Amino acid sequence: MARAWHLRNRPDGTPTAADFELKDLELPPVSEGTVRVRNRWLSVDPYMRGRMNDTRSYVPSFQLGEPMEGAAIGEVVESKADGLATGDLVQHMAGWRDEAVVPARAVNKLPSLGVEPQKFLGVLGVPGATAWFGLLEVAAAKSTDIVFVSAAAGSVGSAVVQIARARGMTVIGSAGGADKCDYVRSLGADRVLDYKGGPILKSLAAAAPDGIDVYFDNVGGDHLDAALAVARNHARFAICGMIGGYNRNEPASFRFIMRVIAARIRVQGFLITDYLGRLGEFYAEMAPLVVSGAVASRETVYDGLEATPDAFLGLFEGANIGKMLVRL
Amino acid sequence: MARAWHLRNRPDGTPTAADFELKDLELPPVSEGTVRVRNRWLSVDPYMRGRMNDTRSYVPSFQLGEPMEGAAIGEVVESKADGLATGDLVQHMAGWRDEAVVPARAVNKLPSLGVEPQKFLGVLGVPGATAWFGLLEVAAAKSTDIVFVSAAAGSVGSAVVQIARARGMTVIGSAGGADKCDYVRSLGADRVLDYKGGPILKSLAAAAPDGIDVYFDNVGGDHLDAALAVARNHARFAICGMIGGYNRNEPASFRFIMRVIAARIRVQGFLITDYLGRLGEFYAEMAPLVVSGAVASRETVYDGLEATPDAFLGLFEGANIGKMLVRL
Numbered sequence: 033m034a035r036a037w038h039l040r041n042r043p044d045g046t047p048t049a050a051d052f053e054l055k056d057l058e059l060p061p062v063s064e065g066t067v068r069v070r071n072r073w074l075s076v077d078p079y080m081r082g083r084m085n086d087t088r089s090y091v092p093s094f095q096l097g098e099p100m101e102g103a104a105i106g107e108v109v110e111s112k113a114d115g116l117a118t119g120d121l122v123q124h125m126a127g128w129r130d131e132a133v134v135p136a137r138a139v140n141k142l143p144s145l146g147v148e149p150q151k152f153l154g155v156l157g158v159p160g161a162t163a164w165f166g167l168l169e170v171a172a173a174k175s176t177d178i179v180f181v182s183a184a185a186g187s188v189g190s191a192v193v194q195i196a197r198a199r200g201m202t203v204i205g206s207a208g209g210a211d212k213c214d215y216v217r218s219l220g221a222d223r224v225l226d227y228k229g230g231p232i233l234k235s236l237a238a239a240a241p242d243g244i245d246v247y248f249d250n251v252g253g254d255h256l257d258a259a260l261a262v263a264r265n266h267a268r269f270a271i272c273g274m275i276g277g278y279n280r281n282e283p284a285s286f287r288f289i290m291r292v293i294a295a296r297i298r299v300q301g302f303l304i305t306d307y308l309g310r311l312g313e314f315y316a317e318m319a320p321l322v323v324s325g326a327v328a329s330r331e332t333v334y335d336g337l338e339a340t341p342d343a344f345l346g347l348f349e350g351a352n353i354g355k356m357l358v359r360l
Numbered sequence: 361m362a363r364a365w366h367l368r369n370r371p372d373g374t375p376t377a378a379d380f381e382l383k384d385l386e387l388p389p390v391s392e393g394t395v396r397v398r399n400r401w402l403s404v405d406p407y408m409r410g411r412m413n414d415t416r417s418y419v420p421s422f423q424l425g426e427p428m429e430g431a432a433i434g435e436v437v438e439s440k441a442d443g444l445a446t447g448d449l450v451q452h453m454a455g456w457r458d459e460a461v462v463p464a465r466a467v468n469k470l471p472s473l474g475v476e477p478q479k480f481l482g483v484l485g486v487p488g489a490t491a492w493f494g495l496l497e498v499a500a501a502k503s504t505d506i507v508f509v510s511a512a513a514g515s516v517g518s519a520v521v522q523i524a525r526a527r528g529m530t531v532i533g534s535a536g537g538a539d540k541c542d543y544v545r546s547l548g549a550d551r552v553l554d555y556k557g558g559p560i561l562k563s564l565a566a567a568a569p570d571g572i573d574v575y576f577d578n579v580g581g582d583h584l585d586a587a588l589a590v591a592r593n594h595a596r597f598a599i600c601g602m603i604g605g606y607n608r609n610e611p612a613s614f615r616f617i618m619r620v621i622a623a624r625i626r627v628q629g630f631l632i633t634d635y636l637g638r639l640g641e642f643y644a645e646m647a648p649l650v651v652s653g654a655v656a657s658r659e660t661v662y663d664g665l666e667a668t669p670d671a672f673l674g675l676f677e678g679a680n681i682g683k684m685l686v687r688l
Contacts, residue, residue: 252617252618257611271620271621272621273621274617274618274621283585283613283614283615283617284613284614284615284617284618285611285612285613285614286611286612286613286614286617287611287612289580289602289611289612289614290580290602290612291629292599292627292628292629293599293600293601293602293629293630293631294629294631295629296628296629296630296631296634297627297628297629298626298627298628298629299620299626299627299628300620300624300625300626300627301619301620301621301622301623301624301625301626302621302624303621303622303624306624
């Protein structure tokens, strides 16, 4: 019998373990055009918090009492689909469970790029592609730019730091705590700010006396306000996430919002889903950087299906360095 | 003896009449390459509030005890400059005074477009060009768009409403009070919101049940937050001004800032100074609309140099419909 995490309650504010329930899940038989997949790696991601609410968003809400979903890497153990054979490693969205029967069209066979499979949930997956397109397309960052990235020890942020360095940009990264800051430094960031060490505005202003050209935002709030404060003329902000606000209902407050006018700042929100048609382009450029080690990646791994909610909740406590994963 | 308004105090918050002083001003003789101009029309504009502060901005601060400046239309009364003759009507930046000696390179002879000279301070001047380039370039508005513009009875906003209508867009305008709303309606706006009648979010949501594609922001604050709340996917915001915040030091608060991500909103600040090299293009397109009456314009006129501070202070009390001017 397969098992899957189900949504038990819609959290008000920060989710807790009691919002999730692990239950048996009867799988349908493998019919024509479907495969049965045994999951090896599950992804937990901040955006899933939004799916726990019952509100209109860019992805459908999780339903109460129903299994949760998310990116996963698994091995095909039974196939009635052309082009997919037993033993193939595939990526799909039936995560938060150990086994699933999924239509072949909802499954992507991992390309042979010479990297470990779980990298397709991280640096060569959605987080890596988010960093790539966000930095290079949305923010249109170029080699002479000074780039500020928040949550720089996270899965997206750590990729931003390294892509920016590989392209010759100057990089300032923020992270919470000494360990994460060391990690960001090890990735090649020119300057690293510990946001737990004091107001981010003060440390950013000191680290960027000439201002910043690009801000890659993963956290919103004070970080975004500080970036507004120090932005140079024609700065571009790629707004990828605002994890600081996901569990809060209070309004965000900005002292420097008016600088968008004088400095002609462009603030552009984006979703990686708009770029998924261009993954081939991303693989072609990013895989060599990963294989050569120019872009390293680190994972924080929780073991066992039972640990999935803990891994997810850990995202909001800063428990991860690099990509947060569950290994089955 | 010429007379000019001088900055007496730097205001803390809302400026008052006591911050200005009208004093005699000795003019230099008209030397080679300069002209003496007798001003006919003075412009007062919200951006001048920023120049009263002693802070870095996109235009230099006014200096304490020194004459103030601003756009003006005047008549050349003495010339030692090629191409400028007595009787020519010119635009220049030596406003807030009755007479000035200015270098010929700082003077623009008004083009012959068949309109009254004061229009070059309004619908065919900086406010009109701000509306034009902000709407069509910065926000990239197209005929099928639903456009929301705040301060729609002001000099910039009223031009935005009419340019948008002339291009076939659907236009929602906000203004404060019944008179201004009537005026905005008379300009052809499809829907008009009186922000003094209740929360702008509520009235905007009702007026735009399908959301908005473009927001032309003149006021910031609650208007901007409401626009974030109802923006459709890939909406573009042109941030032109935030008059609501110019006299305040408190941070602005946003409940809907996170929608920039899900809706992929682009928020772009701009300054008209970046577009002044393209005024020819603007005249070519806008002058026919003004001459034909497709773009009407209204002025609120104060008479006499003495009234200049009152006209300026009136901007922050919503005393103007259309362009605020001083006639000498």
